[in-house]
Amino acid sequence: MESTERLCVLELYSGIGGMYYTLKSSVPAEVVAAVYVNTTANEIYKHNFPNTLLLPKTIEGMMLQDFDKLNFDVILMSPPCQPFTRDALLKTLREFDYSFQEFLISPTSLGIPNSRLRYFLIARRPPGSFSFPTSAEVVFCLDLF
Template sequence: MPALELFCGIGGFAASAAGLDVRIVGALDQSQEALDVYRLNFPAHRTVQTDREKITAEELASFHADFWWLSPPCQPYSVRGARRDLADPRARSLTNIMDEFQRIPEERLPTHLALENVEGFSLSRARERLLDLLAGRGYLVREFRLCPTHLGIPSRRPRYYLAASRLPVQEVRIPPSPGRFPLDAYLDPPLSRNIPQELLVPAGIIDRFRDGMRILDASSPDAYTTCFTSGYGRSIMHAGSYLRQGAAVRRFAPEEIARLLHFPDGFCFPPHMPCRVRWRLIGNSLSVVAVRTVLSAFPAFAR
């Protein structure tokens, strides 16, 4: 099935769709850094750097995609933001796509469409407008809330998902959890006592913010991380968890966060990409295992 990634980022959907009857015909993003990571890991996919605020109905239809994946900016709907919804400039890309979607001729519309966003999207005017638009164009819709912890992953990333189709859409089947996977299974082995400087949290920061920092012991069977955001490595609080290593406290490496999101073995970043950029990009990505579960709502992808 030809699929279009409208907010491809570093390739979360592409990783989720691996092994399914999906052929990526277009992966769109505005960020050159995100596309650099995407191209490194999915070199066979056609990537396009484009401004989604200006993309037209004709351009969207020209991909001849039967499935659209959308993961638009979450800041307009985040509980930690101003929640300006459609008034937020960062909502313009989704607004434009909805405007142009309305102009696409019936015979050129995708059969299926899915969207991922933060839980706050479920209470937004953007959702209301999207639901009205989809209903008006003949789509059946199901909505889900899913967190990786429901699937045994020791990392919280609760998200809202929408699955829309011109064909019947089924309930998402969450497989029985085998229990929570241990956190230390996702971590890099400690190669030495020296923690890389970009990961080390200074003692003064810990003393000042300890009460608001989630510092984990990886050996604890109950350890799980909070949601990693694009501000991780820059913001001290409300951006993700920390790890106790010996007497020190360190940040999670971007590669460790990618494993917690269940990106495949071998997923990598360009070698010269700074750690702070890797954190920002992975914080803007999605849970591969959760998205793969949501795709089971479409009979064409169900196994």
């Protein structure tokens, strides 16, 4: 991707748009659609990003064809902390043969003053791969980069 290109992003579990706000302040990006079921959070998201398509539903209620119509490069998401979310996501990534890597990282290691351990997952659609080796194990540091 050239530096002048904008990433087209699908935001799942969009909440009030905090992830989108952070993303757009760091790279050229546009959210083509945001998906979340919480009506209060959606009202705030719509206030923050009035020009973004907002789909008030669960991702489980979407078909593969719904995702294909959105024409996105990247999925950005902040799912709820329930364990089933991770398991269901990993199952889906494996079914569609995505490359992915899981991380458990404290924001302090990224220069953010919050010591709560956070789960991150990055995935890439085939035929692409990452510029670093992936592991089936969860990574606890960013030595890969």
